[in-house]
Amino acid sequence: MKYQTTVKNLGAIKFGSAKFEISANGVDWTDLGAMRELVFEEMSERSEISADNTGPILVGIRDHRVQLSGNLMEIDLANLNVIRGGIDNYSAVAGTLVSGATQDFASGQWGFNDPVAVENQNCDRSQLTINSVAGSVDGALVENTDYFVGVNENGVTVVTIIDSATVTTEDQTMTINYDYTPCAKKVLKSGGKMELSSFYARFTNTDEEDKMFRITVHKAENAAGIVINYQPDEGEDPDMIPITIIGRRDNTRTAGEQLFTIEDEQGVS
Numbered sequence: 157m158k159y160q161t162t163v164k165n166l167g168a169i170k171f172g173s174a175k176f177e178i179s180a181n182g183v184d185w186t187d188l189g190a191m192r193e194l195v196f197e198e199m200s201e202r203s204e205i206s207a208d209n210t211g212p213i214l215v216g217i218r219d220h221r222v223q224l225s226g227n228l229m230e231i232d233l234a235n236l237n238v239i240r241g242g243i244d245n246y247s248a249v250a251g252t253l254v255s256g257a258t259q260d261f262a263s264g265q266w267g268f269n270d271p272v273a274v275e276n277q278n279c280d281r282s283q284l285t286i287n288s289v290a291g292s293v294d295g296a297l298v299e300n301t302d303y304f305v306g307v308n309e310n311g312v313t314v315v316t317i318i319d320s321a322t323v324t325t326e327d328q329t330m331t332i333n334y335d336y337t338p339c340a341k342k343v344l345k346s347g348g349k350m351e352l353s354s355f356y357a358r359f360t361n362t363d364e365e366d367k368m369f370r371i372t373v374h375k376a377e378n379a380a381g382i383v384i385n386y387q388p389d390e391g392e393d394p395d396m397i398p399i400t401i402i403g404r405r406d407n408t409r410t411a412g413e414q415l416f417t418i419e420d421e422q423g424v425s
Contacts, residue, residue, distance in 0.1 A: 168423040170369055174359035176226060178238050182356045182374070185309050186238065189230035192396070196359055196371055197223045198416075222373055222403040222416055224357055227396040231384070233342040239399060241352035241378045244344050250279040251340035256287065261330045268323075271306070271314035274332060279339035284313040286334045293328035352377050357401050367421035373403035374416065 163169070174194050177185040200217040207213060228235075237246035259275050266272045274284055286305050289297045297303050302320045307313055315332055317323060357376040361369045380400040387393050405414040 165423055167367075170361060170422070171363070172361055174361045176224070177358050177360065178235070178376075179356040179358075180238065183309075184311070185356075185358070186235060187310055188228060188235055189232070191229055192227040194226040194359060195224070197225075199223060220405060220415055223379070224359065224373065224376070224401045224403065226399060227385075228399050229394050229396050231395065231397055233344040236382070236397075237344060238355060239378050239401070240346075241354065243349040243352060244346040246345075247343045248279050249340045249343065251338045253335060253337045255335045257334055257336060259332045259334075261332070263327045263329060266317060266330055267326055268319040269316060271308060271316045272330075273308070274313045274315065274334060274336075276334075276336045276338060277312060278337050280337075281307075281311040283307050284334050284336050286313075286315065286332060288333045289315060289317070290331050290333075291323065291328045292331070293325055294323055297322055354404075357403065361422075363422050367424075368419065369422050370419045372417045372419070373401075374409060374414070375406040376401045376403045378402075 173191075176188045176191055176194060178188065179185045198220075199222065200220040203214075203216045203218045204212050205214040233246060234248065237244055254276070257276060261272055274286075278284060283305065286299070289299070289303050291297065297317070297320075299305065302322045303315055303317045305313065305315055313334075317330060354375045354377050356372065356374060358370055358372040363369075378399075379402040380398065382397060384395055384397055386395050403416060407414060
């Protein structure tokens with residue numbers, strides 16, 4: 157068989173799905189979690205001015221926009237509240253304080269300067285109270301000397317262990333003891349608010365070398381109401397909510413950069 161050409165840039169061939177994130181400010185991002193059928197689509201209408209005795213005088217586009225869609229498997233009311241652009245009243249009702257919860261990170265599950273997320277979080281997403289961190293080899297560690305506690309861009313408390321004099325090896329289990337107050341329930345109430353707030357949205361595909369291919373929409377708005385596709389009790393698929401987000405031009409940005417930005421680390425030769 158004769159091949160017509162050869163691969164010019166292997167990194168330009170993309171594989172896999174993407175992470176769907178939203179943000180109110182373009183800095184702090186929330187991962188919407190497990191989803192299916194993610195689609196990014198650019199849309200516009202052709203605009204043409206012509207005369208009776210010439211060809212087209214001016215050809216361009218109008219109503220330039222994009223659409224991001226997918227099926228939301230994790231029905232989190234806090235995330236829905238952001239997606240729906242402020243037309244609802246959302247609240248989280250705190251439950252009972254849980255003291256002395258523990259979580260183990262075995263060797264290979266943590267590394268120096270690599271933040272690890274604590275499993276349970278406070279209902280209000282405030283930073284957790286970390287009572288202690290101890291290694292199976294090195295024993296008790298000291299905060300701000302052997303490890304640091306912080307909150308990542310998704311509002312999740314993380315613990316970062318550093319290569320200090322006390323921490324002698326990564327080949328050990330780290331045990332975190334902490335307190336947290338879970339949510340008793342989340343509540344979303346709707347009806348009576350009409351003005352939609354815009355937000356940022358992005359798809360990020362990351363390859364096996366941790367290089368990303370990312371599409372960021374600068375001014376996104378919700379374009380679909382809540383539809384819950386309830387599945388049969390004996391079925392294997394979860395109930396899902398289809399979401400559709402429309403991205404429109406942000407006129408405060410430079411012309412040519414108002415709608416979306418694509419960043420590609422994978423296709424760099």
